[in-house]
Amino acid sequence: MFSSFGEDVKSERLIGCVGTVTSKAIPYLIEGKIGQADVYDTAGNLVTISISLPHWADVIPHHGQQILIIDRQEHSYIGIGKDSSDEDKWMNQTNLPKDS
Numbered sequence: 001m002f003s004s005f006g007e008d009v010k011s012e013r014l015i016g017c018v019g020t021v022t023s024k025a026i027p028y029l030i031e032g033k034i035g036q037a038d039v040y041d042t043a044g045n046l047v048t049i050s051i052s053l054p055h056w057a058d059v060i061p062h063h064g065q066q067i068l069i070i071d072r073q074e075h076s077y078i079g080i081g082k083d084s085s086d087e088d089k090w091m092n093q094t095n096l097p098k099d100s
Contacts, residue, residue: 013041014049014069018082021051025062026079028053034076037067050076059084 019039027033029052037051051067053060059081061067066082070090080086 012072013043014039014047014077015072017041017069019049019051019067019069019079021061021063021065021067022048023063025060026051026053026067028055028057029073029076029078030055037077037079039069051079052076053080054078056089057081057086059086 017039019037021035021037023035023037026035026037031052034050034052037049039047039049041047049069051069052073054070057080061079061081061084067079068082068087068090069077069079071078080090
């Protein structure tokens with residue numbers, strides 16, 4: 001709720017962060033539903049967010065599994081399963097180096 005002086009409070013600060021699914025599962029964005037996840041931002045703050053899967057995702061993350069935040073939409077974040085084939089697909093399409 002309160003941010004430290006000079007702390008980035010924009011919603012984009014969570015893109016690239018890893019979170020843990022707290023709802024039963026993460027639904028697809030095209031279904032018009034949202035799930036929930038807890039994410040630590042780059043400053044170490046715990047944030048609970050609304051999250052959905054992109055239409056191209058094959059892996060559906062469930063409660064307790066890790067997700068990677070890849071984008072932000074109007075009402076929710078877009079995430080994919082961490083260390084999944086979806087992460088590999090996303091990393092290859094964006095030409096980003098994958099951390100080992």
